[in-house]
Amino acid sequence: MSPYVHLGWFVLLVLIPTASGYGTGAPADACVTMTPEHNNSSPQTDKSPYTLEVKRSVDDNDTMQACVKGKSFKGILGQIRVEGKTDPIGTFNDTNLPAHTKVMNCTNDDDSVTHASTADKPDGACFVWKIHDHNCKHTLQFVATIAENKDIYWVELKSHVFFIAGHANEHEGTNNGATAAGLKFFTFALCSLLAVVAGTVN
Ligand SMILES: *[C@@H]1O[C@H](CO)[C@@H](O)[C@H](O)[C@H]1NC(C)=O
Numbered sequence: 430m431s432p433y434v435h436l437g438w439f440v441l442l443v444l445i446p447t448a449s450g451y452g453t454g455a456p457a458d459a460c461v462t463m464t465p466e467h468n469n470s471s472p473q474t475d476k477s478p479y480t481l482e483v484k485r486s487v488d489d490n491d492t493m494q495a496c497v498k499g500k501s502f503k504g505i506l507g508q509i510r511v512e513g514k515t516d517p518i519g520t521f522n523d524t525n526l527p528a529h530t531k532v533m534n535c536t537n538d539d540d541s542v543t544h545a546s547t548a549d550k551p552d553g554a555c556f557v558w559k560i561h562d563h564n565c566k567h568t569l570q571f572v573a574t575i576a577e578n579k580d581i582y583w584v585e586l587k588s589h590v591f592f593i594a595g596h597a598n599e600h601e602g603t604n605n606g607a608t609a610a611g612l613k614f615f616t617f618a619l620c621s622l623l624a625v626v627a628g629t630v631n
Pocket residue numbers: 468
């Protein structure tokens with residue numbers, strides 16, 4: 430390939446996203462800092478109009494919905510992280526994404542979500558997320574940078590912390606559904622209690 434071809438890719442990959450304020454999604458180098466690298470603006474420091482919420486999916490106890498509430502938004506880079514860590518964990522489902530959003534690979538496949546275009550995403554847009562490693566000792570959080578537009582954005586907004594209960598029914602070793610459900614509920618209750626305690630401490 431001639432150097433000019435390389436230059437062309439450089440212009441395409443680096444300059445165009447910069448000029449457009451990452452119109453087609455966050456770049457990979459924002460995975461950890463969640464900060465857009467365009468220079469003509471800096472993150473907002475006032476209180477964000479957005480809140481991040483997580484709620485358990487009703488039809489599947491291992492999935493959560495991670496939602497952005499407050500008003501419509503144009504840009505997002507969102508991950509579920511262990512509280513205080515930067516590695517994204519789990520997987521977002523790419524079959525039921527809000528319009529104009531997409532999954533992206535930061536550390537693992539589909540572990541992050543971002544915008545696919547600058548079209549408005551509605552107030553209350555939710556991403557469905559599933560944990561890999563069922564382990565309630567981790568305190569998890571939905572963490573996201575949300576852009577109202579190219580120049581106005583809030584970095585690393587955070588939801589309440591939450592836990593995913595372990596696969597209690599798989600550890601039962603019997604077909605006693607009632608006991609398995611009870612144990613699962615107990616595990617969930619215990620994890621929720623820990624989450625409340627953790628939330629109070631922070
Ligand atoms: C962007 O900002 C950084 C830090 O403020 C600075 O070092 C850098 O030179 C700036 N780049 C451009 C292209 O303005």
